[in-house]
Amino acid sequence: MKRGAPGGRWAVRGAGLLLAGALLPQVLVPLSARGRLFARPEDLPARQVGLVLGTSDVLASGRPNRYYLYRIDAAEAAYRAGKVQVLLLSGEGRSDGYDEPGAMYRDLTARGVPGERLLLDRSGLRTLDSVARADEVFGLREFTVISQPFHNQRAMFLARARGLDVVGLNARDVTGRSGLKVQRREVLARVRAVLDVLRGG
Template sequence: MLGLLAALPVLALLTCQLAVLTSASSKHTDSLAALPTNRVGLVLGTSKYVAKGRHNAYYSQRIAAAAKLYKAGKVEYLLVSGDNRTSHYNEPVTMKRDLITAGVPKERITCDFAGFRTLDSIQRAKAVFGQSKLTIISQRFHNERALFLAGASGIDAVAYDAGTGALPTGKTAVRELGARVQAVLDIWVLRRRPKFLGEHISIGKE
């Protein structure tokens, strides 16, 4: 009995990992040629800087990837979704500014200021911004979790893997394992919804 109880956390972790990986299978790629075309690309937010003011490579890779997809005609519009917790920390505004610098016209970028978690960003893309089909833009490990959330939320999504596609290591890997468990709990058990919803916001001309 004690052995079974000890094995339960490992079984739960493996179940969550399998759920995420199965849902994301064949739906993400780092190949521009293999990526389907969608009207809207969802850029998932992260901080531009990490400890001691160093640039966050994940942020830079997502901005570069989003601009690349727009210029290649793989998406027509970009929805940038992130945290806007204070007047001094605003991920969507920062992403929009850097995308404009990278050559994306400002009228092609829409900000979601309530993307506090990946779940919020995904579900708000459909509930608030009316998108039932998306291209998600982030790193491979994040895309896998986002695709799980999208599928569970009735969104037909594919994802573009920004950067090298390498899997995370160290603290990032540990955090991602926990985030996957939380994602599965949010969908299968807690049935969580975004912190904020709100009125419909159009992207481009509907």
């Protein structure tokens, strides 16, 4: 009876490792947020600071970005409920005028949130940067993350890997075609998050 060629066995093992490497983060990331995500601001444990994760306020088509709008809704709700006293607005801010934290500041102050209660971090280029800078630059060891559920899970995975005490307020999610597109990208984003943690990010 012939045994399989060594090259074939290594190919199968390699494929198995790749599959495990892709699937394991899809389990680890949500587990890190278990029992720490809240759908209603009134259920949140109080934290001094809420970290609002940035995204563009408009889509490439020029239409409003619902991910952004729902995060602003959630951030305002957390502040109004007295569950956070300060909002740290973290995202990308560039010299060409693209400014995620600036847009959040504009829209939250327009809703009556006092400007002195808003901190801007224009160097939150990635979720990893936003979390790391909340710790290293702003000195936060505990805070509330505010974004959509999938994004909160990844941010909390990164934060808890740093030993931070975090909870999350889930902004309303986006369904339909645009929602599916983002969820597909999230699969790879979770793999990258696990690699970042393994590299000590």
